[in-house]
Amino acid sequence: MVKAVVAGASGGIGQPLSLLLKSDPNVTELALYDVVNTPGVAADLSHISSPASVTGYLPKDDGLKQALTGADIVVIPAGIPRKPGMTRDDLFKINAGIVQGLIEGIAQYAPKAYILVISNPVNSTVPIAAEVLKRANVFDPKRLFGVTTLDVVRAETFVASLSGSKNPSDTTIPVIGGHSGETIVPLFSQAKPAVNIPAEKLDALVNRVQFGGDEVVKAKDGAGSATLSMAYAGYRFAQKVIKAVKGEKGIVEPSYVYLPGVPGGDSIAKTTGVDFFSVPVELGPNGVEKVIDVVSSANDHEKKLLEAAYSGLKTNISKGVEFVNNPPQK
Ligand SMILES: NC(=O)C1=CN([C@@H]2O[C@H](COP(=O)(O)OP(=O)(O)OC[C@H]3O[C@@H](n4cnc5c(N)ncnc54)[C@H](O)[C@@H]3O)[C@@H](O)[C@H]2O)C=CC1
Numbered sequence: 001m002v003k004a005v006v007a008g009a010s011g012g013i014g015q016p017l018s019l020l021l022k023s024d025p026n027v028t029e030l031a032l033y034d035v036v037n038t039p040g041v042a043a044d045l046s047h048i049s050s051p052a053s054v055t056g057y058l059p060k061d062d063g064l065k066q067a068l069t070g071a072d073i074v075v076i077p078a079g080i081p082r083k084p085g086m087t088r089d090d091l092f093k094i095n096a097g098i099v100q101g102l103i104e105g106i107a108q109y110a111p112k113a114y115i116l117v118i119s120n121p122v123n124s125t126v127p128i129a130a131e132v133l134k135r136a137n138v139f140d141p142k143r144l145f146g147v148t149t150l151d152v153v154r155a156e157t158f159v160a161s162l163s164g165s166k167n168p169s170d171t172t173i174p175v176i177g178g179h180s181g182e183t184i185v186p187l188f189s190q191a192k193p194a195v196n197i198p199a200e201k202l203d204a205l206v207n208r209v210q211f212g213g214d215e216v217v218k219a220k221d222g223a224g225s226a227t228l229s230m231a232y233a234g235y236r237f238a239q240k241v242i243k244a245v246k247g248e249k250g251i252v253e254p255s256y257v258y259l260p261g262v263p264g265g266d267s268i269a270k271t272t273g274v275d276f277f278s279v280p281v282e283l284g285p286n287g288v289e290k291v292i293d294v295v296s297s298a299n300d301h302e303k304k305l306l307e308a309a310y311s312g313l314k315t316n317i318s319k320g321v322e323f324v325n326n327p328p329q330k
């Protein structure tokens with residue numbers, strides 16, 4: 001029995017992500033929460049002949065409580081997306097409060113759920129989530145994940161366009177750091193199987209992974225950011241968490257986690273100087289089983305990229321922590 005909740009379920013990511021979760025045979029209950037339109041989205045999905053029962057909730061009538069009670073996994077794509085000319089950090093002002101409110105609900109009604117944060121800026125919204133959970137005395141770092149899978153998916157896709165691989169996802173590429181611009185660091189030297197990237201193409205490839213989100217924002221021309229590829233990526237990560245919870249072994253995927261709280265994280269936190277960082281995570285029935293240190297084996301070029309990532313991350317992380325502990329005056 002697995003109850004999945006999508007918070008922000010009526011949005012550009014929320015709807016296709018809910019569709020994918022509804023089609024997952026392991027999900028037995030799917031609760032959709034949003035400030036608008038969830039009754040309609042739920043009614044629509046409920047006609048699909050897969051096992052999950054589907055319910056939709058709005059804030060009225062204790063909707064958040066109803067949606068979250070009994071949840072095993074909560075995926076959060078709630079909040080505004082970018083328009084051309086904006087950075088992810090520009091979303092902080094609105095999305096910080098949205099994520100804080102939803103996590104307060106989770107702390108109260110589903111404190112043991114696995115929490116997957118998609119809302120941007122992920123580099124800051126995950127530290128916000130951690131602080132809220134800490135204050136409620138229910139923080140389990142092994143169950144809090146910033147979803148950076150889209151960066152991995154992009155790296156796989158863009159590498160395949162160079163290597164000619166027929167199935168891009170057959171190549172495993174660790175993408176680490178954070179989820180914005182220079183904080184995103186693909187480690188092509190650690191791809192499995194190994195990939196041969198011509199030296200003159202490497203910088204452009206790294207840049208495309210780091211700024212893949214901007215490519216979509218520009219193409220959508222004011223109509224938002226990546227939604228369909230994000231729904232695919234969010235579901236890919238959620239599905240892995242669900243499979244691990246059900247006992248499947250050896251599942252690894254990068255995610256942005258609180259390093260000091262997860263097995264193997266301390267030494268990476270020392271190397272990087274940051275507490276929140278995306279690294280390959282081995283998943284198990286309790287969430288993060290261990291994190292895998294790919295940082296110390298990065299090559300010299302990647303180490304330079306990492307240095308740039310650390311400084312951006314420090315600023316983003318402290319902004320999130322401050323938001324909860326020293327709230328802005330209203
Ligand atoms: N982690 C990642 O790799 C990615 C993250 N994103 C982020 O995901 C977020 C959502 O993007 P889209 O789905 O395109 O936006 P959207 O605007 O289409 O949908 C957002 C949904 O959140 C809902 N919402 C707003 N406040 C809420 C609240 N308090 N509780 C519940 N729901 C609430 C809205 O009603 C809307 O339905 C954005 O912040 C975006 O930047 C987008 C792509 C990739």
Ligand SMILES: O=C([O-])CC(=O)C(=O)O
Nearest residue numbers: 082150212213214225226
């Ligand atoms: O670029 C954005 O704003 C949305 C996002 O996080 C991505 O597509 O990676």
